[in-house]
Amino acid sequence: MSSATPEFGPPPVDAIDAAALDRLFRTARTPSAWSPAPVAEETIRALYDLVKLGPTSGNCSPGRFVFLTTRDSRERLRPALSAGNVERTMSAAVTVIVAQDPMFFDNLPRLYPAEEARSWFAADHGLAEETAFRNATLQGGYLILAARALGLDAWPMSGFDSLKVDEIFLAGSGWRSNFLVNLGYADGAPATPRGPRLTFDEACMLL
Amino acid sequence: MSSATPEFGPPPVDAIDAAALDRLFRTARTPSAWSPAPVAEETIRALYDLVKLGPTSGNCSPGRFVFLTTRDSRERLRPALSAGNVERTMSAAVTVIVAQDPMFFDNLPRLYPAEEARSWFAADHGLAEETAFRNATLQGGYLILAARALGLDAWPMSGFDSLKVDEIFLAGSGWRSNFLVNLGYADGAPATPRGPRLTFDEACMLL
Numbered sequence: 001m002s003s004a005t006p007e008f009g010p011p012p013v014d015a016i017d018a019a020a021l022d023r024l025f026r027t028a029r030t031p032s033a034w035s036p037a038p039v040a041e042e043t044i045r046a047l048y049d050l051v052k053l054g055p056t057s058g059n060c061s062p063g064r065f066v067f068l069t070t071r072d073s074r075e076r077l078r079p080a081l082s083a084g085n086v087e088r089t090m091s092a093a094v095t096v097i098v099a100q101d102p103m104f105f106d107n108l109p110r111l112y113p114a115e116e117a118r119s120w121f122a123a124d125h126g127l128a129e130e131t132a133f134r135n136a137t138l139q140g141g142y143l144i145l146a147a148r149a150l151g152l153d154a155w156p157m158s159g160f161d162s163l164k165v166d167e168i169f170l171a172g173s174g175w176r177s178n179f180l181v182n183l184g185y186a187d188g189a190p191a192t193p194r195g196p197r198l199t200f201d202e203a204c205m206l207l
Numbered sequence: 208m209s210s211a212t213p214e215f216g217p218p219p220v221d222a223i224d225a226a227a228l229d230r231l232f233r234t235a236r237t238p239s240a241w242s243p244a245p246v247a248e249e250t251i252r253a254l255y256d257l258v259k260l261g262p263t264s265g266n267c268s269p270g271r272f273v274f275l276t277t278r279d280s281r282e283r284l285r286p287a288l289s290a291g292n293v294e295r296t297m298s299a300a301v302t303v304i305v306a307q308d309p310m311f312f313d314n315l316p317r318l319y320p321a322e323e324a325r326s327w328f329a330a331d332h333g334l335a336e337e338t339a340f341r342n343a344t345l346q347g348g349y350l351i352l353a354a355r356a357l358g359l360d361a362w363p364m365s366g367f368d369s370l371k372v373d374e375i376f377l378a379g380s381g382w383r384s385n386f387l388v389n390l391g392y393a394d395g396a397p398a399t400p401r402g403p404r405l406t407f408d409e410a411c412m413l414l
Binding site for chain 1: 231237255256273277344
């Protein structure tokens with residue numbers, strides 16, 4: 001896909017092809033309903049193998065992912081869900097609890113040996129919390145796009161009781177839930193057109 | 208890229224190709240140095256046109272993006288940068304301030320007309336803050352991957368004084384800085400191997 005380097009002019013561009021841009025962004029949509037098709041465990045493992053490669057601050061990698069792959073495990077989630085999110089979750093192949101480990105910095109001597117980074121976070125609870133939330137959220141964004149890259153559809157949700165989710169699923173781990181992503185294969189096209197987006201001039205400045 | 212639907216077995220998979228997976232995740236790296244090649248304004252606009260399509264909670268779209276495209280604008284950023292981030296920023300083609308608009312909910316009657324969502328956030332400052340931070344961060348993650356999709360390299364950074372950045376660049380807008388992303392074209396391969404990542408069993412649970 002790379003073009004030859006021109007002698008003058010823009011640098012060689014090694015962009016992804018139009019079909020991939022469509023699948024990730026341009027024609028991708030949050031589904032309205034799920035097909036009953038299951039998601040293979042190897043697809044879930046392939047998904048994490050992409051997600052883990054996305055960049056985080058100082059490779060801190062605070063994102064944690066709880067894959068609810070059975071009807072039973074999703075039934076345990078039901079009391080924590082907003083009413084509007086129950087059916088789309090119970091009918092999904094997989095629900096991912098995107099979480100963060102507030103003690104992520106204990107892995108830094110291994111993940112980022114170049115600096116003594118562990119102590120920056122161990123000494124500053126607010127910085128650690130913010131770093132965990134920001135970077136686990138980034139990793140959740142990578143998960144949404146990596147799922148699409150693998151041919152899955154993603155239905156992210158933040159309508160749930162995070163304290164309940166932590167109590168039901170994360171009590172032993174110390175991890176904290178951030179948002180949820182239903183995964184599966186969409187049943188047909190979404191029922192409604194895509195919502196409008198802000199224009200460049202509304203959302204951006206060029207300085 | 209889609210295969211025919213089999214009568215039995217897994218659903219048709221419309222995954223992106225190996226070259227695109229490489230560019231986005233598998234061989235993608237944060238650069239060690241920048242080439243002097245500029246980034247065209249049309250590339251910046253194409254970037255936002257992808258980023259804006261990524262999903263946010265109730266289409267709330269709180270992410271704001273300030274593109275510093277000139278040496279002068281980046282010089283104004285210098286006093287807010289951590290020492291280690293100065294050279295990689297001054298030598299980049301573009302620096303993006305990924306920010307959020309804490310008043311994002313004023314756009315909801317237009318962005319998400321299906322529900323009276325504005326009042327949920329107008330009445331709950333904590334929910335509005337958390338929603339703005341989470342979803343602008345997701346949009347920042349989309350920006351990192353969309354930049355790679357367009358053939359750019361991305362160098363995200365959180366080592367900076369966000370209050371100073373807000374004062375210097377965002378005072379008139381009310382937007383708040385979240386993190387920075389340098390954009391450009393890498394000068395060669397990174398100087399160091401990719402950092403290790405957590406294994407599936409360390410970062411994931413399968414329930």
